Amino acid sequence: MTSPILRDQAGFVVELEKFSGPLDLLLHLIREDEVDITDLPIAKIADQFLAVINELGLNQAADYLEMAARLLRIKAQLLLPRHLGDDEWEDPRAELVRRLLEYQQIRELVDWLGRAAELRAERFGRGYEAPPADAPPAPLQIDLNDLLAAAERVIALIPEPMLHRVVPRPLDVEGATERITSLLSEREEFGWLDIVGPQSSIVDVLSAFIALLELAKRSVLTLAQPEPFGPMVIKRATAREAA
Amino acid sequence: MQPLAKLLEAALFAASRPLTLDELASLEPEAGEAAVRAALAALQSAYGDEHGVELAEIAEGWQFLTRREYAETIERAQFALRPRRLSPAALETLAIIAYRQPVGRLEVDEIRGVDSGAVMDKLVERGLIEVVTRGEGLGRPLLYGTTPPFLEILGLKDLEDLPRLEELSVALRRPTPVDEPE
Numbered sequence: 001m002t003s004p005i006l007r008d009q010a011g012f013v014v015e016l017e018k019f020s021g022p023l024d025l026l027l028h029l030i031r032e033d034e035v036d037i038t039d040l041p042i043a044k045i046a047d048q049f050l051a052v053i054n055e056l057g058l059n060q061a062a063d064y065l066e067m068a069a070r071l072l073r074i075k076a077q078l079l080l081p082r083h084l085g086d087d088e089w090e091d092p093r094a095e096l097v098r099r100l101l102e103y104q105q106i107r108e109l110v111d112w113l114g115r116a117a118e119l120r121a122e123r124f125g126r127g128y129e130a131p132p133a134d135a136p137p138a139p140l141q142i143d144l145n146d147l148l149a150a151a152e153r154v155i156a157l158i159p160e161p162m163l164h165r166v167v168p169r170p171l172d173v174e175g176a177t178e179r180i181t182s183l184l185s186e187r188e189e190f191g192w193l194d195i196v197g198p199q200s201s202i203v204d205v206l207s208a209f210i211a212l213l214e215l216a217k218r219s220v221l222t223l224a225q226p227e228p229f230g231p232m233v234i235k236r237a238t239a240r241e242a243a
Numbered sequence: 244m245q246p247l248a249k250l251l252e253a254a255l256f257a258a259s260r261p262l263t264l265d266e267l268a269s270l271e272p273e274a275g276e277a278a279v280r281a282a283l284a285a286l287q288s289a290y291g292d293e294h295g296v297e298l299a300e301i302a303e304g305w306q307f308l309t310r311r312e313y314a315e316t317i318e319r320a321q322f323a324l325r326p327r328r329l330s331p332a333a334l335e336t337l338a339i340i341a342y343r344q345p346v347g348r349l350e351v352d353e354i355r356g357v358d359s360g361a362v363m364d365k366l367v368e369r370g371l372i373e374v375v376t377r378g379e380g381l382g383r384p385l386l387y388g389t390t391p392p393f394l395e396i397l398g399l400k401d402l403e404d405l406p407r408l409e410e411l412s413v414a415l416r417r418p419t420p421v422d423e424p425e
Binding site (some may be wrong): 020021024099103108109112114118119121122123124126179201 | 325339
């Protein structure tokens with residue numbers, strides 16, 4: 001947009017921000033000229049409209065251009081009005097006049113609403129804002145030292161972690177599954193060490209782990225780890241959870 | 244003051260928004276609506292002239308608001324800030340939606356003579372209007388209506404509080420079908 005204030009040779013001042021659209025500008029011109037809105041002097045208003053949007057640089061704006069085109073079309077149609085029948089002639093201005101009257105009413109409502117909002121703004125309510133409901137849980141906080149300590153504990157459980165050697169023995173998942181199932185029939189809840197014992201080989205650890213995951217998948221048991229890297233708690237699944 | 248009136252006073256004090264009659268009645272289900280109404284009336288008159296705040300009927304509910312005469316002093320001290328003023332474009336759009344709801348974007352554009360998409364998006368964002376249904380026409384357009392916060396920022400009790408169109412100085416004919424056939 002260009003300069004906010006325009007002063008033309010006739011001396012009237014137009015403030016650009018005042019116009020919220022082409023209808024607003026038209027109403028302004030009509031009021032300036034003090035003409036009857038229902039008997040609009042189209043030729044005169046159309047010329048003024050074009051002059052103003054030219055000066056304001058609004059002739060780039062589609063809404064204003066469309067209105068300019070409409071005004072020119074009405075101006076042309078006035079020269080050759082259409083016959084509606086009997087003694088009636090169509091007034092090409094009718095639609096524009098209807099829209100202007102309607103818009104004028106909206107402007108009046110805008111004044112009313114603006115005043116109402118102003119009055120309301122002079123009365124303050126309480127400022128307390130409730131915290132947002134259902135905030136997501138805080139992200140897991142892990143320290144590098146915690147992680148290293150946990151890794152050390154796991155490695156310490158394996159007597160000789162010879163990770164570089166291919167393990168010749170196949171995993172004994174069936175055996176581990178049997179062991180876990182028998183533990184389950186005895187106790188409702190037990191820990192990881194109850195399955196593998198303190199001195200287990202890496203093969204035992206892996207077998208037991210896969211067996212546990214498989215049984216959890218089949219909803220025979222539930223796995224829980226109350227704290228990061230803490231000991232695992234294995235629980236017999238209740239009937240409802242199994243369902 | 245009656246215990247019920249005191250309870251309502253506490254709830255209205257604690258809330259940062261207007262509370263509806265239903266919400267207030269839910270505090271004491273045995274009391275019944277009539278008793279709540281009576282207690283509200285008692286509360287309102289108790290806050291008559293003797294206090295810096297008043298009990299206002301607003302946005303289909305009730306809320307304690309500071310009295311108008313203290314606005315400037317409170318604001319100068321920056322204890323509370325007035326909400327930002329709505330732009331003329333926003334007010335125009337709100338006026339059209341308030342009186343024509345449920346109304347689609349096209350009709351708002353047509354009445355204002357400018358594209359209103361951005362303004363309407365902002366109003367939706369501020370919670371002053373919302374999509375209430377879909378229209379019958381081509382593409383089943385979204386139709387918008389005003390919300391309780393709309394009444395709240397204007398200090399209106401309900402939509403009936405808006406001026407009647409007959410009371411305006413310019414009479415408006417009922418909406419006619421858009422554009423004459425050519």
